[in-house]
Amino acid sequence: xxxxxxxxxxxxxxxxxxxxxxxxxxxxxxxxxxxxxxxxxxxxxxxxxxxxxxxxxxxxxxxxxxxxxxxxxxxxxxxxxxxxxxxxxxxxxxxxxxxxxxxxxxxxxxxxxxxxxxxxxxxxxxxxxxxxxxxxxxxxxxxxxxxxxxxxxxxxxxxxxxxxxxxxxxxxxxxxxxxxxxxxxxxxxxxxxxxxxxxxxxxxxxxxxxxxxxxxxxxxxxxxxxxxxxxxxxxxxxxxxxxxxxxxxxxxxxxxxxxxxxxxxxxxxxxxxxxxxxxxxxxxxxxxxxxxxxxxxxxxxxxxxxxxxxxxxxxxxxxxxxxxxxxxxxxxxxxxxxxxxxxxxxxxxxxxxxxxxxxxxxxxxxxxxxxxxxxxxxxxxxxxxxxxxxxxxxxxxxxxxxxxxxxxxxxxxxxxxxxxxxxxxxxxxxxxxxxxxxxxxxxxxxxxxxxxxxxx
Numbered sequence: 001x002x003x004x005x006x007x008x009x010x011x012x013x014x015x016x017x018x019x020x021x022x023x024x025x026x027x028x029x030x031x032x033x034x035x036x037x038x039x040x041x042x043x044x045x046x047x048x049x050x051x052x053x054x055x056x057x058x059x060x061x062x063x064x065x066x067x068x069x070x071x072x073x074x075x076x077x078x079x080x081x082x083x084x085x086x087x088x089x090x091x092x093x094x095x096x097x098x099x100x101x102x103x104x105x106x107x108x109x110x111x112x113x114x115x116x117x118x119x120x121x122x123x124x125x126x127x128x129x130x131x132x133x134x135x136x137x138x139x140x141x142x143x144x145x146x147x148x149x150x151x152x153x154x155x156x157x158x159x160x161x162x163x164x165x166x167x168x169x170x171x172x173x174x175x176x177x178x179x180x181x182x183x184x185x186x187x188x189x190x191x192x193x194x195x196x197x198x199x200x201x202x203x204x205x206x207x208x209x210x211x212x213x214x215x216x217x218x219x220x221x222x223x224x225x226x227x228x229x230x231x232x233x234x235x236x237x238x239x240x241x242x243x244x245x246x247x248x249x250x251x252x253x254x255x256x257x258x259x260x261x262x263x264x265x266x267x268x269x270x271x272x273x274x275x276x277x278x279x280x281x282x283x284x285x286x287x288x289x290x291x292x293x294x295x296x297x298x299x300x301x302x303x304x305x306x307x308x309x310x311x312x313x314x315x316x317x318x319x320x321x322x323x324x325x326x327x328x329x330x331x332x333x334x335x336x337x338x339x340x341x342x343x344x345x346x347x348x349x350x351x352x353x354x355x356x357x358x359x360x361x362x363x364x365x366x367x368x369x370x371x372x373x374x375x376x377x378x379x380x381x382x383x384x385x386x387x388x389x390x391x392x393x394x395x396x397x398x399x400x401x402x403x404x405x406x407x408x409x410x411x412x413x414x415x416x417x418x419x420x421x422x423x424x425x426x427x428x429x430x431x432x433x434x435x436x437x438x439x440x441x442x443x444x445x446x447x448x449x450x451x452x453x454x455x456x
Contacts, residue, residue: 037191037263041290044310046071051307051314056325058162061093063101065108067151068158068303072138074108077101101159109152111135116148158303168326170203171319176332177204177242184243188250191263195246197270199315200308206240206367216240218249228252234370235378241368264289264309271308272301337365338393340386344404345379354399355392365389
């Protein structure tokens with residue numbers, strides 16, 4: 001068999017495997033989201049189902065080629081064997097994946113073009129191969145004469161890599177913060193289900209940073225972070241603190257809801273901005289999220305914005321049913337800590353010394369601390385609400401107080417020494433001035449004496 005034929009066979013097997021997975025996925029009993037705050041219009045169910053598969057079924061080594069409008073899946077390319085069986089390094093796998101995906105995209109676009117020729121009467125549709133028939137059947141019921149031509153467009157044919165591993169890790173990591181986050185949302189009057197939105201934004205990765213500068217699990221931009229009273233600087237960036245950022249996210253989402261009147265719109269506005277969603281409502285003439293996703297094509301309302309609410313619904317469903325999708329998971333323990341407001345600037349290493357832990361543990365509890373503080377070139381500033389390992393408050397306070405007393409004594413001693421140096425310098429200067437005055441008087445007298453002798 002030729003290399004091309006072998007590849008086609010492998011792709012066909014992958015497609016069959018993916019179809020079998022999808023059937024099995026559909027058979028399982030799941031807990032469906034039932035909260036009326038988050039409706040699922042019929043028109044967006046294909047998007048929700050698509051993202052559930054991306055989150056729960058497809059691996060980071062699988063690439064899904066799909067239609068951006070209908071969310072129909074053309075092919076699933078599987079590169080897991082390159083890592084598992086052939087043990088290729090990550091860079092090589094990525095290069096092969098990139099090259100092969102381009103070829104597959106071009107082939108699918110060629111098939112769509114051929115099928116459009118069939119509709120236009122320029123091609124015969126009597127002898128379609130299995131792959132062509134499969135794609136033809138995906139468009140059954142679509143009577144648009146330009147359906148295949150439209151589907152072949154740059155804005156319609158798209159790839160999406162699976163995130164099963166990352167999502168699973170996000171579910172595990174989320175347990176460290178969810179209890180506290182839910183309490184914050186309850187206090188703000190925001191549905192607690194929205195604490196799962198970081199599964200879409202960042203998979204609860206505290207170090208997540210976007211290409212445009214958004215940071216933290218809630219992916220706040222610097223300007224939005226400052227708008228919601230967060231410190232954003234190289235020394236302290238509170239966007240990276242999950243709990244501080246959650247306070248801001250709750251207020252932001254609540255503000256969106258109060259302006260737009262529905263949670264699907266408020267959620268979409270988290271990605272697209274409340275002004276952008278208001279424009280979409282006015283343009284479409286509807287507040288129904290299904291209508292907006294289906295009909296609105298504003299300049300900046302692209303694929304990510306159209307799918308943000310459906311990604312949230314999918315993430316909420318997969319997280320609720322995580323045992324079904326991922327089996328038993330070892331969850332992170334809920335975050336526990338003591339807290340103190342620093343009365344004086346203090347280095348990170350000194351804090352760790354006072355409570356008897358490594359500096360990394362203090363860093364992990366205080367992810368807002370930036371590189372100058374983490375690397376020791378700047379102290380933690382006075383007044384900062386510092387988290388300490390649970391149960392260490394008393395020990396820290398005792399050692400901190402003793403250190404403050406020692407520091408005050410050291411500062412007082414340093415001040416006395418400084419004053420003594422100043423006084424010694426003053427005395428030395430006075431002595432030099434007195435010596436100069438005496439010398440000058442002697443010179444003056446000698447000059448006068450010489451002048452008198454010459455005159456006499």
